[in-house]
Amino acid sequence: MQHSINVEPLTKEAFEPFGKVIDLPSYAPPKTGDGWDCWNYIDMLDVHEPIGFGLVITKKREFLVDAMERHVSREELLLTFDQEIIQPVALCADINDPDEHPDASTVRCFRIKPGQAIIIGRGVWHSPAYPAHDDARYMFAIEKKKDKFGDEMINPWVDFGNGDTVSFGDGLSISEADPSLIN
Numbered sequence: 001m002q003h004s005i006n007v008e009p010l011t012k013e014a015f016e017p018f019g020k021v022i023d024l025p026s027y028a029p030p031k032t033g034d035g036w037d038c039w040n041y042i043d044m045l046d047v048h049e050p051i052g053f054g055l056v057i058t059k060k061r062e063f064l065v066d067a068m069e070r071h072v073s074r075e076e077l078l079l080t081f082d083q084e085i086i087q088p089v090a091l092c093a094d095i096n097d098p099d100e101h102p103d104a105s106t107v108r109c110f111r112i113k114p115g116q117a118i119i120i121g122r123g124v125w126h127s128p129a130y131p132a133h134d135d136a137r138y139m140f141a142i143e144k145k146k147d148k149f150g151d152e153m154i155n156p157w158v159d160f161g162n163g164d165t166v167s168f169g170d171g172l173s174i175s176e177a178d179p180s181l182i183n
């Protein structure tokens, strides 16, 4: 079955089942200086080992997801550089089940703008992010350690089962699908 869903703006409330959102707070900055405002600490990454950084170039392609990965023992910080990206995520039903498949009916897709970041929670299923418009480069940061099972394998991708897939944005780039979603 092919599930079709809409892309959602990234808010703390909407993303809460999947992790945390890093964005400019609405309260006054606790540190300021001549020409700068600083908010610290707006959130924390829960780690016990050194952090590894990864870079992904994600290319314009059909908005279709057929498999996801997850990291059951590690949170993951993810942010884009200069282009908007779309991050598909799905709920983790049982973090202790090594044979779990992501459930296509729980997939949600969030639009991450430059200047925003997410912390994907432990066990939360995710695909690589997609570029909203043009090819994009994004970064992720995650503890460099073996996970409890699975996700250090060369191929960590797990399909939805039953041949399910998830499409979003009507197969068009977001600007073509819904111009009101730009900025």
Ligand SMILES: NC(=O)N[C@@H](O)C(=O)O
Binding pocket: 054, 056, 076, 078, 126, 127, 128, 129, 140
């Ligand atoms: N998020 C992403 O694109 N990749 C990472 O989750 C990874 O572990 O490779």
